[in-house]
Amino acid sequence: MNFEGFDLNLLVAFNALMLERNVTKAAALAGVSQPAMSAALSRLRRVFDDPLFIRSAEGLLPTAKAQEMAIPVADALGQVRHLMQPAEVFDPTAKQRSFTLGLTEYPMHVLLPALTKKLAAVAPHCTIHVRYFIDRDEVVALLDTGKIDIAVGVPPTRAENRILSQPLLRDDFVTLVGRDHEAARKGMNLRAFLSMRHILVSPEGNHYGLVDQQLREQGLTRTISLTLPTMFTVPALLSGTDYVATVLRRVGTTSASQGDIIMFEPPLALPSIPFDLLWHRRTQDSAAHSWLRQVISQVASDLK
Known part of the structure; x- marks a missing residue:
C-alpha cells in the first residue's frame, strides 16, 4: 500500500461503520452523505482486499479483518483528535x-x-x-x-x-430463612439444607443454579419449590413460609424485611461474585x- 497516497478519511468512515454497523447511521456520525459512506466502504474493501462488513438481519457484521483493525484505527484517530483539539474539560456543575x-x-x-x-x-x-x-x-x-x-x-x-x-x-453468598423457620432455632447444616424447600433465582429462567452445580459435584441434589427471575424479592417471601434461599449477602442486609429473616453461612463452599x-x-x-x-x-x- 502507498501510505503517502492513502486517504485518512477512510479510517474515519471505517470507525463510524464499526460503531454504528449501519451505512446510514455511520454517514450521520461521520457527517457525510449516505452515498459518500457507501463509496468509502467500497474503497476500504479494495484497499484492504477484504469485505470488512457483511450485511445481515442485525446490520453490518464486521469480518475478522475488520475486528482486527478496529482498535488500532480507533486508537490512531484518538491520537490525531488529541493533537488537533484542546484538552477536553468536563464541568459537571455547569454542563448538560x-x-x-x-x-x-x-x-x-x-x-x-x-x-x-x-x-x-x-x-x-x-x-x-x-x-x-x-x-x-x-x-x-x-x-x-x-x-x-x-x-x-x-x-x-x-x-x-x-x-x-x-x-x-x-x-458472597448467604442462606436465608424466615425468623419463624425451624432452622432459625435448630441451626443450619448440610443435612438440614438438603431437606428444605428451596427458592432458586435465575434471571435466565433456568431450573438450576450455582448451588446445584456445587451439590452435583458431591453427588447431591436439593428440592427447588419456587423459581424467580429476581433476587431482591426473596426476603419478603420467607416470613411465614418454610422456604430457604441462597442469595448474595446484600440482598438480605439491604432488605426492608431484614428483621423478619435469619442469615446463615451456606453449608457448602460457594465463590464470591x-x-x-x-x-x-x-x-x-x-x-x-x-x-x-x-x-x-x-x-x-x-x-x-
Whole structure:
C-alpha cells in the first residue's frame, strides 16, 4: 500500500461503520452523505482486499479483518483528535449531559440509590438513563453499539480487548430463612439444607443454579419449590413460609424485611461474585466518561 497516497478519511468512515454497523447511521456520525459512506466502504474493501462488513438481519457484521483493525484505527484517530483539539474539560456543575448506564439487578438495587443521590448533588444538569440487562455477555454488544455508555455487572465470560473494566464490588453468598423457620432455632447444616424447600433465582429462567452445580459435584441434589427471575424479592417471601434461599449477602442486609429473616453461612463452599465497571475503549479518553467512572467508583467504594 502507498501510505503517502492513502486517504485518512477512510479510517474515519471505517470507525463510524464499526460503531454504528449501519451505512446510514455511520454517514450521520461521520457527517457525510449516505452515498459518500457507501463509496468509502467500497474503497476500504479494495484497499484492504477484504469485505470488512457483511450485511445481515442485525446490520453490518464486521469480518475478522475488520475486528482486527478496529482498535488500532480507533486508537490512531484518538491520537490525531488529541493533537488537533484542546484538552477536553468536563464541568459537571455547569454542563448538560446525558449518560446511559447498563445495570444488572444487583447494582440497580445496591449501587444506584447512592449513585443517584451523588449525581443529583454534584451534577444537577446531567440526565441518567438506565438500561437493564440480564445476560453478562450482552454488555459487550451494548457497549459496542453505543446503546450504553458504561455498565456495571458480572464480567463477561470472554474478555474482549476493546472492552475495558475495573473491579467495583464483590459479594458472597448467604442462606436465608424466615425468623419463624425451624432452622432459625435448630441451626443450619448440610443435612438440614438438603431437606428444605428451596427458592432458586435465575434471571435466565433456568431450573438450576450455582448451588446445584456445587451439590452435583458431591453427588447431591436439593428440592427447588419456587423459581424467580429476581433476587431482591426473596426476603419478603420467607416470613411465614418454610422456604430457604441462597442469595448474595446484600440482598438480605439491604432488605426492608431484614428483621423478619435469619442469615446463615451456606453449608457448602460457594465463590464470591465480582461486579465490574465496564466501558468501551473508544470512550477511555473522554473527560465526561472519565468523570462518571470516577464518581461510580467512589460511590461503590463508600459501600464497602
